[in-house]
Amino acid sequence: MSKRLTFADREIDRTLFDADHIHRRILELGAAISRDYEGREIHIVAVLKGSIMVVADLIRAITVPVSVDFIAISSYGPEARQSGSVRLLKDLDESIEGRHVLVVEDVIDTGLTLSYILRTLRARRPASLEIATLLDKPAHRLIDLPIRYVGFTIPDCFVVGYGLDYQQRYRNLPFLATLRGDVLA
Numbered sequence: 001m002s003k004r005l006t007f008a009d010r011e012i013d014r015t016l017f018d019a020d021h022i023h024r025r026i027l028e029l030g031a032a033i034s035r036d037y038e039g040r041e042i043h044i045v046a047v048l049k050g051s052i053m054v055v056a057d058l059i060r061a062i063t064v065p066v067s068v069d070f071i072a073i074s075s076y077g078p079e080a081r082q083s084g085s086v087r088l089l090k091d092l093d094e095s096i097e098g099r100h101v102l103v104v105e106d107v108i109d110t111g112l113t114l115s116y117i118l119r120t121l122r123a124r125r126p127a128s129l130e131i132a133t134l135l136d137k138p139a140h141r142l143i144d145l146p147i148r149y150v151g152f153t154i155p156d157c158f159v160v161g162y163g164l165d166y167q168q169r170y171r172n173l174p175f176l177a178t179l180r181g182d183v184l185a
């Protein structure tokens with residue numbers, strides 16, 4: 001871990017959750033999801049790109065049958081998203097009609113991204129539609145969302161690592177960390 005920090009330590013403020021902590025929480029979420037979906041098959045819709053780590057680890061912690069698909073949307077700023085100008089960059093490969101869909105996110109902030117995704121998915125008539133997110137950051141929530149599974153609720157801070165980026169970097173860190181304030185200024 002110290003070697004990985006060598007390239008990042010100029011911009012990293014502090015570790016928020018280390019790899020073991022994340023792993024333990026993912027196992028708990030996987031167990032809860034497996035209990036809730038007993039007897040059903042889950043169709044996971046992971047939102048690219050931030051969810052890559054959490055979806056890879058979460059599906060290994062789920063014991064009921066699982067299939068996985070990916071969706072990607074444009075990352076305009078909050079103002080543009082609020083005005084509805086979210087754009088689908090990559091649609092799902094498969095139909096979700098009649099399936100038990102679990103959307104997997106890395107972080108929910110304003111809720112605008114997921115709100116758009118949920119609208120899009122609901123129109124395709126899944127049998128059920130639930131949300132799992134590794135991080136819930138409610139400080140700037142603009143749209144209330146029925147989040148079923150939350151890994152960690154965090155304060156308003158810029159988090160990188162374990163899939164989350166700053167200008168496309170740091171997704172490869174195996175832990176979650178905050179960036180130094182002067183990096184973001």
Ligand code: PRP
Pocket residue numbers: 047048049050051074075078105106107108109110111112113114164165
């Ligand atoms: C992040 C995250 C969510 C969204 C949450 O994606 O993965 O999709 O922001 O923010 P919101 O609740 O305010 O809409 P980002 O746009 O950073 O793209 P990425 O997943 O490719 O890093």
